[in-house]
Structure formats: C-alpha cells, structure tokens
Amino acid sequence: MSLFTDIGGEPAVNAAVDIFYRKVLKDDRINRFFSGVDMEKQAAKQKAFLTMAFGGPHNYTGEDMRRGHAHLVAQGLNDTHFDAVMEHIGATLTELKVPANLIAQAAAIAESTRKDVLGK
C-alpha cells in the first residue's frame, strides 16, 4: 500500500501535527513565518502539509504550492528555512518511531516540492 497507510494514516497525521507544529513554533529560525496566522487555522494547514509529505490523499499542485508560499518568499523564505522544516519532519517521524526507510520516503516527497515552495 501507500506510504500514507504504512505510516499509520489519519491517526498518525493527527499525532504528528501537534509534535511537528510545537517544533516549528519553538524554532526561532522559522517561527516568524507562522506568527500572523491564527494558531488553530494554522494547525489545520500543517495537517494538510503533513498529509502531503506522507503521500496521503491531496489535490495540491506544484502551482498551488508556489502560490501558497509566495507571500512567504516575499518575506525572505529561502533554502535555510526549507532545510529547517525538513529537519522537523524527520525529527517528528523519528519521535513517532516511524521506520527509517519510511522517513526517507516522506522526506523525498517533501524535498520534491522545494522549487515550488521557494518560488524558483
């Protein structure tokens, strides 16, 4: 089956959202990008984000990712911030005891959006 079901599906994503979002909000390198928005709405978006990284069902296109992050690129979003997010994805999945080969797959999916997210 898909990576999404292997990782544990919807319940796994729910568990991951809190852990991932805590890491992001505590990280002074990137938390400014997440301030202006209501924490709760933001959490729902983080869930969309993680579902996507876990290969779950979503309808986002590369163009959506480009548009969705353009205002952040205008605020200086760059590769170092992207790397920080990649770090937190890995650490979150490690904390949830997801096997390393599945973490690598999730990381590859997230990595594949780099150009679009950073508007390159």
Added chain:
Amino acid sequence: MAKVIYGGQSYECGEHSVLDCLTAQGVVVPSSCRSGICQTCLMRAVKGEVPERAQEGLKPTLAAQNYFLACSCFPQSDIEVVLPEAGLNRLAASVASVEYLNADILGIRLHPSRPLEYKAGQFINLFKDKATARSYSLASLPALDEPLFLNVRKVPGGLVSNWLFENLKAGDELEISEATGDCFYVPGNAGQNILLIATGTGLAPLYGIVRDALMNGHQGRLSLYHGSYDIGGFYLVDELKELVRLHDNFSYVPCVSEGAAPKGYVQGMVLDAALNDYPDLSGWRVFLCGNPNMVHAAKKQTFFAGASMREIFADPF
C-alpha cells in the same frame, strides 16, 4: 436524489460533494485542499443530516454545532447549509434581574422570548440599538432552565457596557442574537483532566462550563484559575467555594497579579500559577477566556506543555 439548499435556492447534488455542487452553480465557497484536511471550506448545516465523514478531523465543539467540511460532504438526504459567518437570528428578551457581582461587574439575567438553544460558555450578541451589538458569554446552564446569565464588565469609555450599567433594570426589553461560539463542554471522555484559566469576566463562560461538566458527571480533574489585578476583581467566589465543597475533583485558585495576596489567594500571573501546578498537560482539555494577551500566551504555553491543539478552546475578549 439529495438536494442542497443554500441561500433560499435548492440544488441537485447528485454524486457530488456539497462544495462541488455549490461552486458549479456559482456560489462562492472558500476552499483549498479539497480533500477534507485544511478546513477552509467549513460550512454549517441548519437542517438535515450531516454524513459522519464530513466531520472527520473537526473539533468536537464544531461538530456538535453541525459544522462540516463541504468538500467531503456527500449528502444522503436533503440538507440546508450556510457559510460560517452567516448572520444569527435575533430575538427579544426581558431582563429578569440586574445586580452588582463586584464594583465593576454586572450580573444580568434574561428571559428569552422563546426557548433558546445554547451551551454554557457560548455567547450571544446583545443589541443596544438596531445597529450596535456586543458579545457576552453565557454563564447559565440550559439544562437547569435558568434565565440566561451574563457577566458584564464596565469598560472605561465603553459604549455598550456603560449603557448597560447606567440604564438596565428588571423588566426592560432587549434584543439579543441566538448563541454561537465553540468554547463549551462536550460530554464524553469523563476521566479527562480539564484546565480552565480566566481573567476578569472570562470567568463567565468558564463558570458555565465547570457546572456543565459537573452536571454531566465529569470525573477527571477540573482546575479553575481566575486572575485579577487585586482582590476587588473576584466575583462568584461563594458560589465557586460551594462547588469546591461539593465536588472533590473541582478546584478554584484565585490569583492576584499586583500587590500582596491575602491567605487563600495565589500571588502572580494566572497562567504562571496554572503551569506551575500542572507543568505537563499531555492529554488535558484546556479552556482559556478573557484578556486577549493572556489567552494568546496561554494557547501557546499550554500547547507547549503538551495539550493537543484540538483540545484547546479559547475566547479572547
């Protein structure tokens, strides 16, 4: 074939989601992921049955009010829907009593002109005139058939609060809206611990929520912290102490942020006091009401302390 009713029009839904059905007809419904996750396409059903799948992942308080995600809603029978910001109906209410709860807080009891469906902790809008309204939280319990109970703080220079302080008396007629808001107790998970933090009249919704939980037989801890600059700011103290006497699982901690705290009070900021007593909030439900700075800080700090974002309910005002 199920129909979707929106804005007085009825649309054939077929095999489509409510979102696709409405957008195909030119109705503007905000949406983003279209796969039931981002919650941008939130709508509310006012009539008809919401399929379970359309509420997956929603906060329990939203689900309890028939909110659903339009992109994952495939109705089996006719359903009437509105966008979340759709206006609330208005109704008349008569003032049953007005009393000072302390020097700056008025306790107002109202009889609505028709039965009002609400949950303790939600709020109504109270109209000074046709165009001027303010929100006030409900400290009463519908199950006890009490009059609606509001706690209004006198805001310096505030239009509506001062008008209420100066004019309101028993027997007056007012206009109010139906109740809304998602800060309330949802029965279930009766063993879960619950932390409640308020400043000022943020106590109003939490007083309602605590009593609602107790009446539902909640077994887990219910820890209420109320913050004020000085001891003049506390109110409903006797009522809360009586609840402490009656219920082993309920505790009430009044916190004084400025100056010395007499015996029975904690000196310090209310959020610090709560987190000092409960540094690990994993698995807890959390309610936060009152001063916006306190509420925003508390949302973050209780989340960092382990509470899940889905279990933090807040009204800043």
